[in-house]
Amino acid sequence: MIDMKTGRLAELALLTALALIIFVVELRIPDPIPVPGVKLGLANVVTVYAVYHYRPGEVFAVVLARIILGAMFGGSMIALIYSLTGGMFCLAGMFLMKRVLSEKCIWLCSVFGAVFHNTGQIAAAVFITKTTLVLCYFPILIVAGCIAGAFTGVCAQIIIKRGFKNF
Amino acid sequence: MIKNDKICIVMIICIFIIGIAGSVFVLRKSDGKKAIITRDGQELYRLDLTEYKKPYEIEIKSEEGTNRVLIENGRIRMSYADCPDNTCVKMGWLNSESMPIVCLPHHIVIKFTDDTDSPDGVAGLKGD
Numbered sequence: 048m049i050d051m052k053t054g055r056l057a058e059l060a061l062l063t064a065l066a067l068i069i070f071v072v073e074l075r076i077p078d079p080i081p082v083p084g085v086k087l088g089l090a091n092v093v094t095v096y097a098v099y100h101y102r103p104g105e106v107f108a109v110v111l112a113r114i115i116l117g118a119m120f121g122g123s124m125i126a127l128i129y130s131l132t133g134g135m136f137c138l139a140g141m142f143l144m145k146r147v148l149s150e151k152c153i154w155l156c157s158v159f160g161a162v163f164h165n166t167g168q169i170a171a172a173v174f175i176t177k178t179t180l181v182l183c184y185f186p187i188l189i190v191a192g193c194i195a196g197a198f199t200g201v202c203a204q205i206i207i208k209r210g211f212k213n214f
Numbered sequence: 215m216i217k218n219d220k221i222c223i224v225m226i227i228c229i230f231i232i233g234i235a236g237s238v239f240v241l242r243k244s245d246g247k248k249a250i251i252t253r254d255g256q257e258l259y260r261l262d263l264t265e266y267k268k269p270y271e272i273e274i275k276s277e278e279g280t281n282r283v284l285i286e287n288g289r290i291r292m293s294y295a296d297c298p299d300n301t302c303v304k305m306g307w308l309n310s311e312s313m314p315i316v317c318l319p320h321h322i323v324i325k326f327t328d329d330t331d332s333p334d335g336v337a338g339l340k341g342d
Contacts, residue, residue, distance in 0.1 A: 081304035084318075125278065125319035126299065144222070152219045158226050176321045177255035183313040186236025193230045 059101070059109050066093035066113040071120050082184055084129065084168050085191045088161070088199060090117070091137075095157045095203035098141050106142075110134050128175065129168050136167025153207060157200025161192035244311035246326030249290050251283060254321050263288045278320045290324060292317065 070090040078086065090113060097106045114134050118127040140163030144156045165188040172181040251259040251274070259272060269286040271293065281302070284293035289309075292302040297319040305315050314325035 078301065078304065081301055081306070121298070125297065129318065147218045148222060149216060149219055152222065155219065155222055155226065159222070162226075162229060172316075172318060176316070176318070176323060178252065178323055180314050180323055180325060181316055181318075183240045183310075184316070186233045186240055187313075189229060189233035190237055193226065193233065 055105070059105055062093055062097055063109050063112045063116075066090040066109065067116055067120070069093065070113065070117045074121050080187075080191060082187050082191070084133075084165070084172075084184065084188055087195050088164075089202075091157060091160065091196070091199040092202045092206065094137070095141065095153065095160070095200060096206055098138070098145060098156070099153065099203075099207055103138075103142055107138060110138055129171050132171035133164040133168040136170075137161070137164035139163065153204040154197055154200030157203060158193055158196035161196025161199075162189060165189055165192045240313045241310055242312075243309055244326050246311065246328060247288060248327050249308065249324060250327045252323045252325075258322075259283075260327070261285060261290070263290055274320075274322060276320060281317055281320055281322055283324065291315070292324065295320065 067090075069092070073087060073089045076087070093113075094106070094110055097109055101109075111131075111134075114130050115127070118124050118130065137160040141156050141160040144159045148156050165185070169181060169185050169188065172184075173179060247263050249261050249263055250257055251261070251272075253274070253276065258274065263285055266285045266288075269284060272283045272285075274281045274283065279296045280294070281292060281296075282294035284291050289307045291307045292305070292315055295303055295317055297317065299319070302315050302317040302322075308315050308324055308326065311326060314323045316323050
């Protein structure tokens with residue numbers, strides 16, 4: 048990470064800022080379904096884009112910075128642990144699926160990312176609340192995650208196909 | 215690679231269908247009349263909802279924050295939470311057998327319980 052070129056660093060910073068703006072704007076949209084953890088996750092568009100254009104370490108840094116800064120801006124520091132676990136699961140899942148899937152199925156990579164994200168969130172919730180009760184949310188999160196993941200994935204695929212390599 | 219895509223699409227469709235089936239199962243209505251409130255897996259209150267004819271509010275304080283639980287006409291809901299997302303308040307009345315109301319920031323869970331004998335008889339005795 049030390050020998051990172053300045054241009055690349057600037058690109059990553061720009062991506063982080065972009066993801067953060069999307070995240071903050073999305074906070075203003077009321078929750079469609081009153082279930083904890085259900086949201087559109089538009090900032091995921093940036094993550095999917097980054098997964099296909101940057102190295103795992105760099106994407107990891109972008110997502111980590113976005114989640115921590117997002118928690119500060121969003122004012123929910125307590126929810127940080129859920130988004131952090133979910134985000135890391137999501138990244139791991141997406142890098143895994145990127146190797147399996149072809150370029151035509153970037154949206155599918157995002158769907159898998161969303162499912163992994165929900166799995167991570169629920170795992171963190173079980174660990175923190177010390178009850179298996181929160182597992183009841185899992186099927187709802189999976190359904191919502193699949194839909195939201197497909198939507199953000201299609202957005203990311205369109206962006207990648209348009210070739211926005213240089214901003 | 216195209217073969218992998220197809221396998222993955224089938225996989226995600228299966229996950230999606232299982233998710234829908236699970237959601238239908240989880241969201242089925244309950245006519246339970248006894249509810250318990252827990253924090254960090256520890257029981258705080260055990261309530262017989264039919265005992266409360268008038269609206270009754272319980273305040274739960276912890277170092278994480280404050281929640282208020284409202285019981286009225288045999289129903290129970292979270293009426294106030296000082297967390298930023300307020301999802302537990304938006305969830306409204308507890309009406310599902312298996313899906314509890316959860317306040318994730320404060321680790322508080324409200325759910326129906328079906329056992330008939332309450333260990334301490336008096337509602338709210340275990341509150342701190």
